[in-house]
Amino acid sequence: MEIRKIINISAIVMFILLAVGPVGVFAATKPSKTLSRGIVSLTFDDGTRSILDNAIPILNAAHLKSTQYIITSFLDGRDPNYMTAAEVVRLQAEGHEIGSHTRTHPFLPSISAVEVINELLQSKQDLSDLGINATTFAYPLGGYNKDIVDAVKQAGYAGARTVDYGWDGHRCNLFRLKVQNIYPDTTVESVKAKISWTLGDHTWLILVFHNVRPEPSIDGTTTMVLQGIVDYLVKKKVRVVTVAEGLKLRSQLAVPPIR
Numbered sequence: 205m206e207i208r209k210i211i212n213i214s215a216i217v218m219f220i221l222l223a224v225g226p227v228g229v230f231a232a233t234k235p236s237k238t239l240s241r242g243i244v245s246l247t248f249d250d251g252t253r254s255i256l257d258n259a260i261p262i263l264n265a266a267h268l269k270s271t272q273y274i275i276t277s278f279l280d281g282r283d284p285n286y287m288t289a290a291e292v293v294r295l296q297a298e299g300h301e302i303g304s305h306t307r308t309h310p311f312l313p314s315i316s317a318v319e320v321i322n323e324l325l326q327s328k329q330d331l332s333d334l335g336i337n338a339t340t341f342a343y344p345l346g347g348y349n350k351d352i353v354d355a356v357k358q359a360g361y362a363g364a365r366t367v368d369y370g371w372d373g374h375r376c377n378l379f380r381l382k383v384q385n386i387y388p389d390t391t392v393e394s395v396k397a398k399i400s401w402t403l404g405d406h407t408w409l410i411l412v413f414h415n416v417r418p419e420p421s422i423d424g425t426t427t428m429v430l431q432g433i434v435d436y437l438v439k440k441k442v443r444v445v446t447v448a449e450g451l452k453l454r455s456q457l458a459v460p461p462i463r
């Protein structure tokens with residue numbers, strides 16, 4: 205074979221390797237750059253009793269699994285506004301993901317590096333003591349910076365959720381997951397539109413809820429709004445995943461996540 209031909213063939217092989225990537229060449233099926241369909245995660249912050257009493261029955265009736273971000277120092281049962289340890293264990297048994305939301309809910313950028321590490325590790329340990337392996341984390345009050353992101357990685361979490369506006373598409377940052385917040389005035393119609401975009405774009409929508417109550421309040425949404433969102437997810441047969449499950453699906457894509 206002429207040397208020029210060999211060079212040409214080498215160039216073609218190299219081009220294919222670069223274009224498809226090594227996984228695409230050797231795997232039986234080529235990984236996709238986007239999810240096969242859009243996914244939605246329902247996350248709830250703070251482990252309040254209103255979530256247990258009003259949101260969980262709606263989710264369980266629809267067989268939807270949520271992610272609950274728990275402040276572990278409130279699990280001792282002294283404050284009746286928060287779930288107890290036994291109740292959080294029950295939620296895990298029902299299939300909900302239990303993630304860490306620190307031990308005392310500080311604004312992490314305003315405490316010392318040692319205190320940040322303690323919040324990350326001790327909350328993980330508190331949950332571990334209950335038989336819960338918390339693999340995802342939510343920044344209290346949405347507070348983070350680069351050092352805090354690094355500390356979350358070092359503490360052994362697989363990913364972390366912010367309260368920053370956005371979607372988690374194929375270029376999402378696993379430790380700065382973006383969300384759509386459910387505010388007291390958020391309507392079912394507006395969330396339906398966001399779910400439709402998510403399905404159209406094959407991306408990942410993470411919703412953030414706080415309190416859920418029968419009546420409107422300044423620090424949460426109503427059971428009617430949650431029910432409306434859940435009904436729409438069921439009607440559209442949307443794949444609802446926990447954040448841990450979403451991270452796993454995301455990791456199967458051909459495009460590496462930003463870490």
Ligand SMILES: [Zn+2]
Nearest residue numbers: 249250344345
């Ligand atoms: Zn919180």
